[in-house]
Amino acid sequence: MADNQKAVGVSVPRIEAREKVLGRSVYVDDLRREGMIWGKVVRSPHPRARIVHVDVTEARGLPGVVAVLTAADVPGDRYVGPLVKDQPILCSSSVRFEGDAVALVAATAEEVAETARDAVRVEYEILEPVLDPIAAMSPEAPQVQAGGNVASYSKLRRGDVEVGFRAADVIVEDSFSTQMIDHAYLEPEGAVAEVDAEGKVTIWVCSQYPHYDRQEVARVLGVSLARVRVIQTTTGGGFGGKFGSPLVSCYAALLAARTGRPAKVLYTREESLRTTVKRHPYRIHYKVGATRSGKLTAVEARFVGDTGAYLVVGRAVVGKSTSHGAGPYEVPHVKMDGYAVYTNKAPAGAMRGYGVPQVAVAYESLLDELARKLNLDPIEFRLKNVLREGSQTATGQTLLHSVGVAETLERAADARREMTPHLKTGKPYLKRGIGVGVSWHGIGAARSPSQATAYVNLCGDGSATVLCGSVDIGQGSNTLFSQIAAEELGVPLDQISVVTGDTLTTPDCEATTATRVTYLSGNAVRLAAEKAKGTALELAAKHFGCLPEHLILARGKVQVPDAALEISLTDLFKKHAVQQISALGVFSPDCTPLDPETGQGSPHATYGFGTHVALVEVDQETGAVRLVDYAAFNDVGKAINPQAVEGQIEGAVAMGTGYALSEGMIFDRGKILNPSFATYLLLTAADLPPVRVGLVEAPEPTGPYGAKGVGEPSMNPVAAAVINAIYDAVGVRIRELPAVPETVFAALKTRQPLPADR
Amino acid sequence: MSISLCVIVNGNEHHLDVAPHHTLLDALREELGLTGTKRGCEVGDCGACTVLLNGKAVNSCLVLAAETEGAEVVTIEGVAGREGLHPLQEAFIREGAVQCGFCTPGMILSALALLRENPRPSDAEVRQALSGNLCRCTGYAKIVQAVLDASDASLVPGFGRPEGLRPSR
Numbered sequence: 001m002a003d004n005q006k007a008v009g010v011s012v013p014r015i016e017a018r019e020k021v022l023g024r025s026v027y028v029d030d031l032r033r034e035g036m037i038w039g040k041v042v043r044s045p046h047p048r049a050r051i052v053h054v055d056v057t058e059a060r061g062l063p064g065v066v067a068v069l070t071a072a073d074v075p076g077d078r079y080v081g082p083l084v085k086d087q088p089i090l091c092s093s094s095v096r097f098e099g100d101a102v103a104l105v106a107a108t109a110e111e112v113a114e115t116a117r118d119a120v121r122v123e124y125e126i127l128e129p130v131l132d133p134i135a136a137m138s139p140e141a142p143q144v145q146a147g148g149n150v151a152s153y154s155k156l157r158r159g160d161v162e163v164g165f166r167a168a169d170v171i172v173e174d175s176f177s178t179q180m181i182d183h184a185y186l187e188p189e190g191a192v193a194e195v196d197a198e199g200k201v202t203i204w205v206c207s208q209y210p211h212y213d214r215q216e217v218a219r220v221l222g223v224s225l226a227r228v229r230v231i232q233t234t235t236g237g238g239f240g241g242k243f244g245s246p247l248v249s250c251y252a253a254l255l256a257a258r259t260g261r262p263a264k265v266l267y268t269r270e271e272s273l274r275t276t277v278k279r280h281p282y283r284i285h286y287k288v289g290a291t292r293s294g295k296l297t298a299v300e301a302r303f304v305g306d307t308g309a310y311l312v313v314g315r316a317v318v319g320k321s322t323s324h325g326a327g328p329y330e331v332p333h334v335k336m337d338g339y340a341v342y343t344n345k346a347p348a349g350a351m352r353g354y355g356v357p358q359v360a361v362a363y364e365s366l367l368d369e370l371a372r373k374l375n376l377d378p379i380e381f382r383l384k385n386v387l388r389e390g391s392q393t394a395t396g397q398t399l400l401h402s403v404g405v406a407e408t409l410e411r412a413a414d415a416r417r418e419m420t421p422h423l424k425t426g427k428p429y430l431k432r433g434i435g436v437g438v439s440w441h442g443i444g445a446a447r448s449p450s451q452a453t454a455y456v457n458l459c460g461d462g463s464a465t466v467l468c469g470s471v472d473i474g475q476g477s478n479t480l481f482s483q484i485a486a487e488e489l490g491v492p493l494d495q496i497s498v499v500t501g502d503t504l505t506t507p508d509c510e511a512t513t514a515t516r517v518t519y520l521s522g523n524a525v526r527l528a529a530e531k532a533k534g535t536a537l538e539l540a541a542k543h544f545g546c547l548p549e550h551l552i553l554a555r556g557k558v559q560v561p562d563a564a565l566e567i568s569l570t571d572l573f574k575k576h577a578v579q580q581i582s583a584l585g586v587f588s589p590d591c592t593p594l595d596p597e598t599g600q601g602s603p604h605a606t607y608g609f610g611t612h613v614a615l616v617e618v619d620q621e622t623g624a625v626r627l628v629d630y631a632a633f634n635d636v637g638k639a640i641n642p643q644a645v646e647g648q649i650e651g652a653v654a655m656g657t658g659y660a661l662s663e664g665m666i667f668d669r670g671k672i673l674n675p676s677f678a679t680y681l682l683l684t685a686a687d688l689p690p691v692r693v694g695l696v697e698a699p700e701p702t703g704p705y706g707a708k709g710v711g712e713p714s715m716n717p718v719a720a721a722v723i724n725a726i727y728d729a730v731g732v733r734i735r736e737l738p739a740v741p742e743t744v745f746a747a748l749k750t751r752q753p754l755p756a757d758r
Numbered sequence: 759m760s761i762s763l764c765v766i767v768n769g770n771e772h773h774l775d776v777a778p779h780h781t782l783l784d785a786l787r788e789e790l791g792l793t794g795t796k797r798g799c800e801v802g803d804c805g806a807c808t809v810l811l812n813g814k815a816v817n818s819c820l821v822l823a824a825e826t827e828g829a830e831v832v833t834i835e836g837v838a839g840r841e842g843l844h845p846l847q848e849a850f851i852r853e854g855a856v857q858c859g860f861c862t863p864g865m866i867l868s869a870l871a872l873l874r875e876n877p878r879p880s881d882a883e884v885r886q887a888l889s890g891n892l893c894r895c896t897g898y899a900k901i902v903q904a905v906l907d908a909s910d911a912s913l914v915p916g917f918g919r920p921e922g923l924r925p926s927r
């Protein structure tokens with residue numbers, strides 16, 4: 001970018017912030033179309049049942065009702081799913097979880113649609129639900145899906161754990177369980193669909209992957225992809241939940257196609273909490289060994305992820321746990337067995353961290369136990385084992401660059417020192433403790449090939465348009481793209497327009513998931529901009545009769561710095577009859593898939609790392625745990641927008657602390673008891689202390705300006721740090737998340753020797 | 759059956775006919791097209807629908823429209839003045855307090871109600887005042903900072919973040 005002016009590495013405000021603070025951003029619920037109808041979904045009240053009969057007569061007869069659809073009315077394929085097509089958009093013969101969709105109604109007003117929904121009579125034969133994932137694995141268990149309840153099995157074999165445990169002086173072993181949580185974005189799911197005079201369908205939807213929604217809508221309607229256009233509306237959070245379940249788009253599309261009228265389907269909060277994808281609850285068993293000198297010798301783990309009624313991305317989530325289950329440590333002998341298992345519960349899907357936060361709680365708890373047994377400081381112990389440049393991961397991948405985890409640990413040690421004076425409470429029943437959590441996250445899906453694509457159109461005045469399929473779901477990627485293009489093209493930020501999230505105009509860039517947007521799509525944007533600039537410089541080189549390398553592009557002019565000559569792009573383009581320069585950037589990370597037998601390979605081109613430190617206070621009389629102070633150190637490669645990166649980390653700390661302490665779907669015989677924010681407890685501003693964020697930048701040579709990503713790496717260590725802090729405070733090991741007061745209080749009662757008073 | 763009422767929204771008088779069970783949120787969004795007020799739950803749990811009703815921050819999904827006869831309502835659309843953005847809006851932009859933005863209108867109105875009552879709040883007072891407004895993206899850190907920045911407290915040296923807790927980089 002021009003001389004003193006930089007766009008990368010600067011905390012510029014996000015490009016749409018002004019319209020958001022004015023209340024002018026258009027979210028899906030804000031859309032109104034002439035003649036629009038409202039759709040509502042009839043859902044099963046039973047976790048497992050056979051559908052005997054659906055009677056829609058009464059609903060159809062209500063004034064204002066314009067459509068009542070059942071499975072038989074679906075013109076195309078009835079099943080959707082990103083990995084396997086196992087989820088019926090409307091069930092015809094059986095329902096597999098409380099909330100499974102049975103029929104779809106639409107009316108001229110939302111309230112009438114609600115009445116019609118309740119007037120659809122469904123007769124069920126109630127069946128015993130499959131609820132416990134371990135019991136579900138038995139061949140005698142009733143089958144949730146025809147192919148059996150074990151949906152996937154992923155393993156990792158490195159070295160020989162028998163040898164590793166023989167070499168260990170200390171071995172610790174324990175079981176853990178983690179709960180089902182919801183993404184709980186503030187904006188519930190919704191979509192609006194409209195059919196034009198030619199029969200082409202347009203869908204507006206809050207989504208993390210409009211191109212995937214388009215695929216499913218086209219299949220369900222039985223039309224070609226080119227006849228469906230999906231436009232992402234301003235999206236009020238995603239965290240994985242608005243990818244992998246494009247049902248709401250299909251519902252709106254079906255109603256619009258059937259009635260010829262624009263149709264809107266918007267989930268209520270209750271519907272969102274009860275029926276949309278969740279974080280996989282896990283049952284985990286770990287065994288970890290180390291030598292007296294504090295070197296890890298072996299890690300063995302077995303975990304079962306409860307994927308609910310449908311797979312969604314369960315196989316990949318559990319696969320991520322397997323490849324990440326040894327933590328960011330050098331361990332010579334590793335054995336992992338991971339299963340995704342069907343049960344009659346809401347489907348679990350992608351959620352920030354994929355399968356890593358679950359296993360991080362287990363291995364980080366056990367590393368603390370080992371450190372205690374070995375009489376080593378927890379941070380020192382981890383530093384003896386942590387991955388460094390040149391280390392091999394548990395999948396056998398040698399990391400050559402950008403391994404900043406040791407630095408995050410060192411900075412964490414400083415933060416811990418600063419917190420130590422605050423351990424005293426002055427009240428005997430209030431105990432404080434400090435815990436550390438370390439984690440990592442491979443950038444991008446463990447899938448090869450994977451690709452990101454962007455176009456840059458450079459105009460004669462030096463301004464440019466970026467077109468990219470990766471959507472902004474609130475994390476700020478549109479701003480990031482504009483920063484990258486501005487940096488490459490040498491113009492101020494306001495000279496860049498970013499177009500994302502419209503399948504008609506933007507290339508399919510895969511989903512906004514897997515912490516992939518900065519690294520993959522950021523690279524694609526950078527490559528496209530670089531190429532557009534290169535073409536402009538070549539034209540100018542001809543003009544000046546020099547080499548393009550001797551030229552620079554800034555503020556719409558090509559300059560020959562040595563000769564103090566310049567030509568505007570406008571003149572240059574005119575001379576060569578060029579209207580604009582369009583360039584395509586394509587980026588594919590260098591990975592090799594995991595071997596299915598050994599789990600060995602290089603699944604990710606690069607990894608993000610983090611060490612977090614939590615200071616908690618435990619009220620021994622009630623079991624209540626309060627976060628008092630928190631410091632988060634994440635190696636992000638390079639912070640292209642430091643303020644936005646801090647914002648991601650701060651959000652992750654709140655989400656991760658909620659995971660550790662308060663959140664969780666509560667079930668009674670397969671039915672969710674707490675589908676509201678009054679009973680599903682998100683942390684509020686009053687529950688959280690200010691968070692200190694420290695950015696570590698170990699540059700990734702293949703990343704845009706060295707950047708990697710931060711969305712998930714910042715989430716993964718949080719719960720582990722909080723759980724370890726509880727142990728440090730009161731000497732009880734919480735093995736079952738969340739650490740709600742009842743759980744902590746019960747653990748305190750069975751506590752063996754009291755820790756020395758502080 | 760519908761109820762006729764007159765309500766002042768963002769300084770303008772509106773005559774509305776509302777159903778007796780319709781909420782202020784319904785009236786603002788459906789009747790007046792003021793969609794800056796968000797619906798996140800419709801049962802008073804999330805704060806996305808916060809507006810000022812006679813100067814007090816309320817969840818508009820919990821107020822019946824019919825109850826607002828003669829009342830003064832301020833929504834996010836009425837926060838900026840002719841001169842431009844309100845200092846709170848400026849601070850939200852500057853501090854990076856906006857991510858997905860869905861909680862932002864409600865947050866700004868809760869903060870506005872706070873600063874009118876207490877122009878120099880502490881960190882803890884801001885957190886308390888915003889505790890009815892959920893945000894899933896930001897962890898509240900930058901929102902709290904933005905409110906402190908926009909308050910009179912920002913004129914006091916060393917304001918805002920508690921000692922020793924400045925973010926380090």
Ligand code: FES
Binds near residue numbers: 797800804805
């Ligand atoms: S929509 Fe009113 S509090 Fe949630």
Ligand code: FES
Binds near residue numbers: 236474860861893894
């Ligand atoms: S910015 Fe997304 S909910 Fe607050």
